[in-house]
Amino acid sequence: MTSEREIQFRNVSVRYAGAPNDGWVVRNVSLDLGRGEFVSLIGPSGCGKTTLLKLAAGMSTPTQGSVTLGSQPITAPGPERGVVFQEYGVFPWLSVRGNIEFGLTLAANRRDAAERAVIVDKYLALMGLGDFRDALPNTLSGGMRQRVALARAYAVNPEFLLMDEPFGALDAQTRLVMHDLLLDLQRQEEKSVLLITHSVDEALYLSSKIVLVSARPARITEIIEVPFAYPRDESVRATSEFVRLHAHLRARVMAEYAQQQREDIANTLHPENR
Numbered sequence: 001m002t003s004e005r006e007i008q009f010r011n012v013s014v015r016y017a018g019a020p021n022d023g024w025v026v027r028n029v030s031l032d033l034g035r036g037e038f039v040s041l042i043g044p045s046g047c048g049k050t051t052l053l054k055l056a057a058g059m060s061t062p063t064q065g066s067v068t069l070g071s072q073p074i075t076a077p078g079p080e081r082g083v084v085f086q087e088y089g090v091f092p093w094l095s096v097r098g099n100i101e102f103g104l105t106l107a108a109n110r111r112d113a114a115e116r117a118v119i120v121d122k123y124l125a126l127m128g129l130g131d132f133r134d135a136l137p138n139t140l141s142g143g144m145r146q147r148v149a150l151a152r153a154y155a156v157n158p159e160f161l162l163m164d165e166p167f168g169a170l171d172a173q174t175r176l177v178m179h180d181l182l183l184d185l186q187r188q189e190e191k192s193v194l195l196i197t198h199s200v201d202e203a204l205y206l207s208s209k210i211v212l213v214s215a216r217p218a219r220i221t222e223i224i225e226v227p228f229a230y231p232r233d234e235s236v237r238a239t240s241e242f243v244r245l246h247a248h249l250r251a252r253v254m255a256e257y258a259q260q261q262r263e264d265i266a267n268t269l270h271p272e273n274r
């Protein structure tokens with residue numbers, strides 16, 4: 001296992017029986033997630049972003065093309081790829097501590113009790129959850145639950161972090177705080193990150209690269225190298241380059257969202273043309 005591995009999508013297409021567009025939800029996507037990159041995918045609801053993330057996670061395989069990790073096809077989940085979803089990211093029956101150490105009790109990343117305690121304490125501190133170590137998730141706020149989900153993903157020290165709208169259910173202010181927390185974590189333990197988001201601000205603030213995804217079937221319409229150096233803080237949002245890129249991205253994204261909405265309405269009114 002080298003530390004320079006990339007996840008590579010090459011000419012990837014995915015077809016699901018019964019899905020619109022004759023079943024094609026992803027069309028000919030080629031994309032690299034390189035070491036230390038922070039790549040955001042942004043595109044309309046239902047366009048196929050989660051499908052792409054699941055391919056990288058090994059939860060499904062492409063109909064055409066290849067998804068590889070260090071030139072090996074990805075065919076199953078693996079400990080080097082941590083996944084964080086918007087919901088269901090934590091086990092409700094386990095305490096905060098139990099959730100964070102969960103992955104460390106599984107065969108792929110097993111650590112003994114003393115090692116687990118050190119790792120859990122480290123992430124309880126980093127995430128500001130020390131006072132809640134014995135709490136059950138349903139007694140926590142949404143932001144705290146997502147911090148637990150992030151801690152659980154980081155605890156097993158994956159090379160890659162695959163996140164599907166991890167902050168989508170949070171209020172706007174909590175979301176901003178989570179952005180800075182994630183940037184802090186990245187500064188301390190850099191991962192290669194694939195993030196799905198609907199937020200232009202979130203993509204611009206966090207990413208090194210933004211991939212614009214079209215209305216279904218998902219195709220890449222533009223890749224933007226984000227020009228802001230890390231570490232970043234709030235002040236970047238006030239720069240003229242941030243404002244310019246935000247307006248550009250917003251216009252592109254809105255056009256694709258409108259297109260997807262037109263197609264979804266047309267498919268509903270005329271299912272025979274799907």
Ligand SMILES: Nc1ncnc2c1ncn2[C@@H]1O[C@H](COP(=O)(O)OP(=O)(O)OP(=O)(O)O)[C@@H](O)[C@H]1O
Binds near residue numbers: 045046
């Ligand atoms: N297992 C499946 N079988 C059939 N169709 C599916 C399956 N999974 C997803 N789809 C369809 O594929 C399309 C893309 O779904 P996907 O979840 O990848 O979109 P998304 O861009 O992540 O959406 P959102 O932003 O709303 O989360 C949708 O039309 C969805 O209904």
